[in-house]
Amino acid sequence: MPAPPxxxxxxxxxxxxxxxxARAGLVLNPGQVADLVLAWRQVAGLIASxxxxxxxxxxxxxxxxxxxxxxxxxPRARPAARPAAKAQRKAPPKAKVPAKRKARPKPAPRKSTRxxx
Amino acid sequence: xxxxxxxxxxxxxxGRLIAAKRLSPVDLVKHMLARIEVRNPELxxxxxxxxxxxxxxxxxxxxxxxxxxxxxxxxxxxxxKDIYExxxxxxxxxxxxxxxxxxxxxxxxxxxxxxxxAVMLGKxxxxxxxxxxxxxxxxxxxxxxxxxxxxFTGGSSSGxxxxxxxxxxxxxxxxxxxxxxxxxxxxxGIAGLKPTPGLVSRRGVIPLAPSLDTAGPMAWTAQxxxxxxxxxxxxxxxxxxxxxGPQVSYAxxxxxxxxxxxxxxxxxxxxxxxxxxxxxxxxxxxxxxTLRSLGCRVEDATLPPVQEYNAVGRVxxxxxxxxxxxxxxxTRLSDYSRVFRVRVLAGAxxxxxxxxxxxxxxxxxxxxxxxxxxxxxxxxxxxTQGTPPLLTExxxxxxxxxxxxxxxxxxxxxxxxxxxxxxxxxxxPLGVEIIGPAWGDATVLRVGHHFxxxxxxRERRPDA
Numbered sequence: 001m002p003a004p005p006x007x008x009x010x011x012x013x014x015x016x017x018x019x020x021x022a023r024a025g026l027v028l029n030p031g032q033v034a035d036l037v038l039a040w041r042q043v044a045g046l047i048a049s050x051x052x053x054x055x056x057x058x059x060x061x062x063x064x065x066x067x068x069x070x071x072x073x074x075p076r077a078r079p080a081a082r083p084a085a086k087a088q089r090k091a092p093p094k095a096k097v098p099a100k101r102k103a104r105p106k107p108a109p110r111k112s113t114r115x116x117x
Numbered sequence: 118x119x120x121x122x123x124x125x126x127x128x129x130x131x132g133r134l135i136a137a138k139r140l141s142p143v144d145l146v147k148h149m150l151a152r153i154e155v156r157n158p159e160l161x162x163x164x165x166x167x168x169x170x171x172x173x174x175x176x177x178x179x180x181x182x183x184x185x186x187x188x189x190x191x192x193x194x195x196x197x198k199d200i201y202e203x204x205x206x207x208x209x210x211x212x213x214x215x216x217x218x219x220x221x222x223x224x225x226x227x228x229x230x231x232x233x234x235a236v237m238l239g240k241x242x243x244x245x246x247x248x249x250x251x252x253x254x255x256x257x258x259x260x261x262x263x264x265x266x267x268x269f270t271g272g273s274s275s276g277x278x279x280x281x282x283x284x285x286x287x288x289x290x291x292x293x294x295x296x297x298x299x300x301x302x303x304x305x306g307i308a309g310l311k312p313t314p315g316l317v318s319r320r321g322v323i324p325l326a327p328s329l330d331t332a333g334p335m336a337w338t339a340q341x342x343x344x345x346x347x348x349x350x351x352x353x354x355x356x357x358x359x360x361x362g363p364q365v366s367y368a369x370x371x372x373x374x375x376x377x378x379x380x381x382x383x384x385x386x387x388x389x390x391x392x393x394x395x396x397x398x399x400x401x402x403x404x405x406x407t408l409r410s411l412g413c414r415v416e417d418a419t420l421p422p423v424q425e426y427n428a429v430g431r432v433x434x435x436x437x438x439x440x441x442x443x444x445x446x447x448t449r450l451s452d453y454s455r456v457f458r459v460r461v462l463a464g465a466x467x468x469x470x471x472x473x474x475x476x477x478x479x480x481x482x483x484x485x486x487x488x489x490x491x492x493x494x495x496x497x498x499x500x501t502q503g504t505p506p507l508l509t510e511x512x513x514x515x516x517x518x519x520x521x522x523x524x525x526x527x528x529x530x531x532x533x534x535x536x537x538x539x540x541x542x543x544x545x546p547l548g549v550e551i552i553g554p555a556w557g558d559a560t561v562l563r564v565g566h567h568f569x570x571x572x573x574x575r576e577r578r579p580d581a
Contacts, residue, residue: 039459050474
């Protein structure tokens with residue numbers, strides 16, 4: 001099977017890698033550092049292939065889904081304030097369980113499962 | 118309900134037999150459990166078999182059938198990649214990190230399937246946290262390909278691919294961040310759909326890279342994927358990425374003929390960007406001819422190079438996966454497999470500026486891909502370079518050093534499915550990928566369904 005075109009893989013010195021590791025707060029043994037160097041050279045090559053010089057006005061690919069204005073500004077239905085002492089005597093309201101959760105089957109006992117060999 | 122269970126059934130066939138009271142859900146589940154008992158020790162598709170619960174659910178389904186209830190998934194035995202949370206049943210992500218994790222509730226997708234009467238057979242192998250690659254330094258062995266157990270299943274939904282192909286489940290759930298549903302579908306000779314992002318809830322699915330993660334169905338046929346998608350699709354207000362998608366029956370929509378459909382052939386992808394083997398090239402040529410014979414207009418289409426999609430996808434996955442795992446990596450690094458460490462640790466070194474550059478470049482690629490759908494209804498591509506490689510040929514840094522053809526659809530945020538396109542001379546499956554525009558899931562499934570019917574690739578099964 002023909003190999004895909006190879007990507008240039010940048011080099012990284014041991015000193016540079018130690019700096020990056022220190023900044024990331026990682027403590028690795030030599031074998032793990034070797035694995036990371038292998039992977040990082042590939043990732044660095046991928047990063048280098050992505051254009052960074054874009055117009056400042058370009059939008060970021062991040063979407064914030066805020067509620068529509070009508071919902072955001074609608075007055076909330078709040079219970080009337082009551083004296084603190086009275087409020088403390090009352091038990092907190094129970095969280096309403098959605099109907100779909102009620103329909104969920106109960107967890108089976110662990111002994112009903114067996115590990116596949 | 119005493120008829121013998123046929124050795125292999127699709128979801129559609131089993132659903133019809135159960136509805137006609139010619140097949141007992143209990144007998145079907147017993148049949149599947151017996152097959153698992155025989156085949157799983159070699160294939161490693163299942164991490165956990167929930168035998169007692171499966172039989173109880175099958176008995177409940179049988180009672181429902183006898184009481185007159187009907188449904189395409191009633192009594193259908195399924196299994197889930199072990200990143201789907203299941204109430205009271207261990208969900209490990211095939212990692213020591215979650216070895217003792219027993220969720221309190223089902224993933225939304227699992228809940229929807231069970232509400233339709235589906236029966237859970239167990240939890241399926243995955244690459245560790247859906248990224249690791251086949252690892253031999255974990256407590257569970259990697260899944261093996263039913264067509265040749267020396268070979269790779271593809272991943273990360275490795276157990277899902279193996280279980281469906283070997284007839285150890287009629288359908289499965291997988292997840293797809295860079296190809297994890299479609300690669301095992303290609304290598305195991307089954308059908309797998311990566312839906313449009315937002316169509317299927319991801320609540321209760323252990324994430325890998327939330328910008329790119331999708332949950333989806335895997336089954337023997339595109340029709341079965343459509344049946345599963347009918348149950349899975351739908352807005353989930355508790356998943357912030359969930360979107361109210363089109364109100365369609367996918368199982369019904371696939372019946373419409375393909376005549377007049379415009380198909381774009383992404384020839385440069387598999388002839389130049391990631392060159393395919395001669396057998397895969399022949400498979401793509403035959404696939405194009407098959408679609409022409411169905412009345413489609415097939416012409417060459419062009420998108421930006423695969424390497425551009427792959428670079429964006431890999432940088433985003435590295436950064437997001439590391440961010441999700443950072444706290445555990447700093448305290449339990451040696452508990453992860455080496456493959457996971459190689460593929461995720463580099464994310465620690467990705468600068469915010471680089472991650473944002475990748476996200477911004479993604480918007481360009483989404484726009485470029487969407488533009489192609491002004492000319493075409495679907496795009497046709499090769500999901501892999503060829504047949505499944507040997508497990509021993511897999512390298513820890515494969516995710517970076519070899520571009521994945523399937524990552525295009527993840528980065529472009531469009532639906533994509535793989536169906537079996539044919540077989541090599543050695544009898545190994547070769548997949549074909551069908552990519553649609555955003556929310557074009559029904560069209561993708563429809564093309565997959567008609568292609569399978571015309572190509573006749575669904576009669577052949579791995580050795581029983």
